[in-house]
Every structure is written in C-alpha cells, then in structure tokens.
Amino acid sequence: RKEVEQDPGPFNVPEGATVAFNCTYSNSASQSFFWYRQDCRKEPKLLMSVYSSGNEDGRFTAQLNRASQYISLLIRDSKLSDSATYLCVVTFGAGNNRKLIWGLGTSLAVNP
Amino acid sequence: EPEVTQTPSHQVTQMGQEVILRCVPISNHLYFYWYRQILGQKVEFLVSFYNNEISEKSEIFDDQFSVERPDGSNFTLKIRSTKLEDSAMYFCASTRQASGEKLFFGSGTQLSVL
Secondary structure, three states: OOOEEEOOOOEEEEOOOOEEEEEEEOOOOOOEEEEEEEOOOOOOEEEEEEOOOOEEEOOEEEEEEOOOOEEEEEEOOOOHHHOEEEEEEEEEOOHHHOEEEEOOOEEEEEEO | OOOOEEEOOEEEEOOOOOEEEEEEOOOOOOEEEEEEEOOOOOOEEEEEEEOOEEEEEOOOOOOOEEEEOOOOOOEEEEEOOOOHHHOEEEEEEEEOOOOOOOOEEOOOEEEEEO
C-alpha cells in the first residue's frame, strides 16, 4: 500500500458543482494533514490544514478520519478558478525528524 | 506576503555538466528544503537543511547532489554531473519552524538536461 494515495482523476465538473476528493494514508502514526493546491507547472501552495474536528474555509471543507486513515476535501459551488491539482500531504515525526509525505495529486477541471 | 525566490526559472544544460540552482528563502526562516517534480509525477523530497547542515536527505540525493548556504541569504542546490533523468522542476521551500505547518515554496527552476 502506498504511503499516501489519491485518486489521480481527472475530475471534470461543471461550474457550481460540489466535488469531493479522498486521500488515504498508510502510517497510523501520522500526525498532521494538509491539502495543497498546485496549478500547472507552478509551486504547491497550502490550501488548508486538516484537523480531527474538521475545518471549513469558505467553500472548502476538510475532514479527517483517523480510524479509516483518510482525509477528504469537499469543494462546494466550484469555480473555474478551482481548476488545479490538489495534493494531499501527511506528516509524521517531530522537530527535525518530521517527514512530509506527498500524494500524487488529484486533478480537477471545472468547466463552464 | 514574503516570498521564496528561485533563479533561474529555466535552465537548459548538456548531460554531464554541472548546474547550480539558487534560492533565497524567506529571511527569518530557519529550515530549508529542496524538492523536485518530474513532469506528471509527484512532488519528491530531496533534502532538508538546518543550522548549516543537512538534517535529512532522500535516496534521490546521492553523491551527485550537494547543498550550500554560502552566505546569510542564499541556499543552493548543485548537481555535479547532470543526467537526463535529472530533468524536472526543482522547488526550494522554507519554513520558520520544523513543525511549522506551512511550507513556503519558490516558483521553481525547470531544469532540462539534453
């Protein structure tokens, strides 16, 4: 099983649709979870952290399920500008031993 | 917002040549990283650097790779003898704390080895 696994997509959705991505991780000792967004041939940028209680930022909602070892990202009322690759990042370890494990990313295309 | 700066944005080189990729991390950040991303593949960790020494490196970071922080601002990645498979986008990143949530990435250097 891969350390971090994402459905690569692509997800093609119309504007205004709701779309959800899942990401599974294999290391039960994983501590922190993030969603990054990456536009084509650009650098990754932090979209949001994922907390056990779940968190919401506008149209974006992130959830963590430790028991099943997955995190999710829900995008409501999708916009054309949401078209990008969404990268799941999982960390374990602490301090200088902290490791970030990146998923391959899920590609989203929002169509007019 | 402060930025991580990388130069050049594109680098074309011949196989076997040495290249140096340059990065200026955010000034009050203490932890520095190099990542690479081959076209269509995932972001791969190369090396982390703290307190003027490598704190961790991946299997990719072999003897052909080295990093330096020659002064208080620059952080460089050197590839001594480039191979075709080194062609990738190389991202520099920095963060203030090792446990910091947010990695700040530079815009990357696209390296093409011919």
